[in-house]
Amino acid sequence: MGIFRYDLYKSPNVGIFAKSNDKLVLLPHGYAETKFKKITEILEVNPIFVSIAGNRIIGPMVVLNNNGMLLPSTASEDEVVHLKHETGLNVSKLDSKLTAIGNLISTNDKGAIVSPLFKNEFDKQIGDVLGVEAHTMSVADFNQTGSLIVSTNGGAAVHPKATEKEVEIISSVLKVEVEPLTINGGIPYLSSGIVWNTQSLIVGNLTTGPELIMLSRAFKM
Secondary structure: OEEEEOOEOOEOOHHHHOEEOOOEEEEEOOOOHHHHHHHHHHHOOEEEEEOEOOEOOOHHHOEEOOOEEEEEOOOOHHHHHHHHHHHOOEEEEEOOOOOOHHHOEEEOOOOEEEOHHHOOOOHHHHHHHHOOOEEEOOEOOEOOHHHHEEEOOOOEEEOOOOOHHHHHHHHHHHOOOEEEOOEOOOEOOHHHHEEEOOOEEEEOOOOOHHHHHHHHHHHOO
């Protein structure tokens, strides 16, 4: 358990290529065995190899907690069937023209923060699939709430320019303490640089010592 610096595809943007909950990590098809074993050991999970809409960009396209998984409307039926079979989770496609849904919805097992871009159209489906109540809000004047908030069941991090009121609301919805911080040497789009679950965090190699301290405080690690 802890926080580990590690790059995927020689990139510090580790959250682009993987997504995890407390039991599994989604990784692109063909990811090297020597490397995925390291990731699964850190996160204490099983690997599941996938494509989303036929490509290896996973993090921005998937919303995942321990109850369910949301995929974009562009995901194929074969991908949906594969993920249902391999994960045992509630898996559903969100029938929206917006496809980078992982950048638009942030969730843990206690709540979900949803982008205003969805205009509350999918709150019931989001709630039913993920087993949580959905709350719509922007953060720091941005609508990409999924990229700005990272949350486990033990803590959460948010864009450093989130207001005190926004931090309070996020904490109330996700039912965890929330810390404003950055990743990878000052990047505020947190989910791009983190693969996370309750056990551990994998962060990009550009993440600085002070950022690691902040992450440790936010996620109680």
